[in-house]
Amino acid sequence: xxxxxxxxxLVKKFPIGDGFFTALKGVNLIFTEGEFTGLVGPSGxxxxxxxxxxxxxxxxxxxxxxxxxxxxxNLSPKEAAQLRKEELGFIFQNYNLLPVYTVFENVExxxxxxxxxxxxxxxRVLETLEWVxxxxxxxxRPSQLSGGECQRVAIARAMVKRPRLVLADEPTAxxxxxxxxxxxxxMEKLNRELKTTFIFATHDEKVIGYLHRIIRLADxxxxxxxxxxxxxxxxxxxxxxxxxITNNNDLDSSPSGRLxxxx
Amino acid sequence: MTMIKMALRSLxxxxxxxxxxxxxxxxxxxxxxxxxxxxxxxxxxxVTDTVTWEIAGGQYWSQKYDPYDxxxxxxxxxxxxxxxxxxxxxxxxxxxxxxxxxxxxxxxxQGVLLKGIRPDQHLLALPTYLLKADGAEIxxxxxxxxxxxxxxxxxxxxxLRWRDVNGTFEAVDIRVAGIFRTSVPTVDIGQIWLPLDELxxxxxxxxxxxxxxxxPEIPIQQLSAWPFKDQTELTKQTAAMIxxxxxxxxxxxxxxxxxxxxAIFDTQTLSIFRRQREIGTLVALGMTQKQVVSLxxxxxxxxxxxxxxxxxxxxxxxxxxxxxNGIHIPMDVSSFGVPMADKMxxxxxxxxxxxxxxxxxxxxxxxxxxxAHKIARMKPTDAIRGKAL
Numbered sequence: 001x002x003x004x005x006x007x008x009x010l011v012k013k014f015p016i017g018d019g020f021f022t023a024l025k026g027v028n029l030i031f032t033e034g035e036f037t038g039l040v041g042p043s044g045x046x047x048x049x050x051x052x053x054x055x056x057x058x059x060x061x062x063x064x065x066x067x068x069x070x071x072x073x074n075l076s077p078k079e080a081a082q083l084r085k086e087e088l089g090f091i092f093q094n095y096n097l098l099p100v101y102t103v104f105e106n107v108e109x110x111x112x113x114x115x116x117x118x119x120x121x122x123x124r125v126l127e128t129l130e131w132v133x134x135x136x137x138x139x140x141r142p143s144q145l146s147g148g149e150c151q152r153v154a155i156a157r158a159m160v161k162r163p164r165l166v167l168a169d170e171p172t173a174x175x176x177x178x179x180x181x182x183x184x185x186x187m188e189k190l191n192r193e194l195k196t197t198f199i200f201a202t203h204d205e206k207v208i209g210y211l212h213r214i215i216r217l218a219d220x221x222x223x224x225x226x227x228x229x230x231x232x233x234x235x236x237x238x239x240x241x242x243x244x245i246t247n248n249n250d251l252d253s254s255p256s257g258r259l260x261x262x263x
Numbered sequence: 264m265t266m267i268k269m270a271l272r273s274l275x276x277x278x279x280x281x282x283x284x285x286x287x288x289x290x291x292x293x294x295x296x297x298x299x300x301x302x303x304x305x306x307x308x309x310v311t312d313t314v315t316w317e318i319a320g321g322q323y324w325s326q327k328y329d330p331y332d333x334x335x336x337x338x339x340x341x342x343x344x345x346x347x348x349x350x351x352x353x354x355x356x357x358x359x360x361x362x363x364x365x366x367x368x369x370x371x372x373q374g375v376l377l378k379g380i381r382p383d384q385h386l387l388a389l390p391t392y393l394l395k396a397d398g399a400e401i402x403x404x405x406x407x408x409x410x411x412x413x414x415x416x417x418x419x420x421x422x423l424r425w426r427d428v429n430g431t432f433e434a435v436d437i438r439v440a441g442i443f444r445t446s447v448p449t450v451d452i453g454q455i456w457l458p459l460d461e462l463x464x465x466x467x468x469x470x471x472x473x474x475x476x477x478x479p480e481i482p483i484q485q486l487s488a489w490p491f492k493d494q495t496e497l498t499k500q501t502a503a504m505i506x507x508x509x510x511x512x513x514x515x516x517x518x519x520x521x522x523x524x525x526a527i528f529d530t531q532t533l534s535i536f537r538r539q540r541e542i543g544t545l546v547a548l549g550m551t552q553k554q555v556v557s558l559x560x561x562x563x564x565x566x567x568x569x570x571x572x573x574x575x576x577x578x579x580x581x582x583x584x585x586x587x588n589g590i591h592i593p594m595d596v597s598s599f600g601v602p603m604a605d606k607m608x609x610x611x612x613x614x615x616x617x618x619x620x621x622x623x624x625x626x627x628x629x630x631x632x633x634x635a636h637k638i639a640r641m642k643p644t645d646a647i648r649g650k651a652l
């Protein structure tokens with residue numbers, strides 16, 4: 001499998017008062033294409049910091065992170081923005097949707113930055129909204145949506161440009177169980193169908209159940225890197241199919257079931 | 264194009280907030296243009312009225328005449344040059360003789376400037392035909408302000424005392440033949456107009472005058488004893504006085520402009536706090552910091568563009584209405600010492616409108632840029648979490 005991210009002896013320090021707080025202490029990791037991986041650990045373990053550096057939103061203090069063959073530490077702000085614009089997708093805990101934009105406009109935004117034609121943009125946005133089951137909310141504003149719907153819009157926004165890597169920081173932290181499962185199923189489906197690499201930062205047990213690879217961080221260090229053979233996600237899936245998620249949102253019957261065909 | 268689309272979406276999406284800003288800014292636009300138009304109109308009107316009532320095509324001044332030296336006025340007259348004979352007979356040039364005098368209205372003593380002019384002159388708007396009146400007393404006319412000061416009415420008699428060219432005091436009763444209303448104080452305040460031949464006789468200065476007023480089309484003669492003053496030179500003082508008074512209005516101009524700019528600045532600065540998560544998101548989605556600055560600057564500038572549009576919609580009919588019908592000035596402004604008519608007509612030039620719009624556009628862009636520039640220095644990771652500031 002092709003390496004998509006390589007973390008080499010990564011150290012990240014933040015100034016606090018007269019001293020420094022070391023958030024990451026020599027982390028070494030390799031992520032390959034198509035992974036569905038989670039950085040798991042308690043608050044302050046360094047998972048979000050690692051995610052931010054992989055996402056080129058922050059820079060290493062020491063060591064290096066190679067994202068899609070580009071060294072994050074050596075990227076100019078413009079090059080980093082270019083990488084984020086073209087290859088990376090972000091999903092945030094608080095959704096971070098643009099409040100004055102409609103659902104359609106929020107999802108369309110990354111394509112505007114890519115200067116895609118209006119026709120192509122429309123087609124892509126509607127197609128992506130179909131994957132996440134939000135075609136009936138095209139004209140709604142984020143304030144008119146539930147938390148689960150907002151996060152689905154955020155996923156659509158992250159996926160609309162077909163990024164090679166999606167970074168999700170606590171994507172289910174603000175969601176109830178039913179919505180969390182639906183969001184995770186959606187992402188897992190996209191990962192499976194589009195071969196998009198997903199890296200999560202989470203301490204949510206529901207998310208952990210879906211992960212194909214779990215990297216446990218504690219005190220800025222990797223303490224466990226495992227690939228669970230018997231993921232509990234099957235059980236969670238059965239839970240969601242027992243009626244917790246409405247039929248409209250059921251991936252098997254939703255248009256996202258036709259994901260492969262659409263691509 | 265993408266930036267414009269994004270900025271426009273934000274503006275529309277901000278709804279009422281945008282429209283409040285736009286209205287405040289449009290109010291400023293309209294008010295500034297209106298006030299400047301009013302000053303411009305006043306300036307033009309003052310110059311026009313001064314020309315109509317006092318200057319005509321220009322003036323030849325006797326070499327000895329110094330308007331700033333009241334002691335030399337009585338001895339400043341000279342005989343009308345023979346080279347003006349033809350124009351003099353055709354009333355294309357009008358001599359005016361100045362002399363000092365004193366009137367005694369109601370037992371009070373009041374110094375006046377006597378101005379002798381031919382009753383059948385047609386170069387100035389003064390109602391000098393009233394000086395043709397028959398009677399034992401010398402007929403005089405005066406402006407409404409002078410009449411009010413001296414408490415005189417039409418047909419009132421008042422004693423006038425003056426000195427002839429030899430310094431001998433004389434006195435006679437004069438009769439108020441007419442009182443005229445004018446916006447030009449320099450033909451009104453402290454002045455009495457009487458027939459030229461009477462004043463020449465009274466001061467023992469036959470054929471003499473202090474200034475010669477010309478018709479506009481008359482070719483100018485270069486005479487060393489009678490230097491010519493054109494309209495520009497003679498209205499320079501009026502323009503300077505209006506300019507000095509307009510400085511007071513500029514205070515209001517800047518207050519209103521500041522109000523509008525504070526509104527925009529406030530909105531943009533508040534945006535840093537309110538929209539920092541949005542800004543972090545924009546950066547995460549692939550916008551460069553430069554693009555974020557551009558976007559927010561553009562958004563602020565678009566406020567100004569929208570304000571121009573809105574201001575044009577509601578301001579244009581007001582401008583047209585006032586420019587056509589004028590504005591009545593209810594107070595007595597004659598004491599201002601500057602020509603000001605009862606009705607003022609604002610005058611809007613393309614230069615004024617375009618200049619004001621450009622100025623506000625630039626200022627708006629600047630006050631939008633400053634907070635946007637601050638945004639650009641945020642750490643994206645902090646901005647995304649909404650804790651950058």
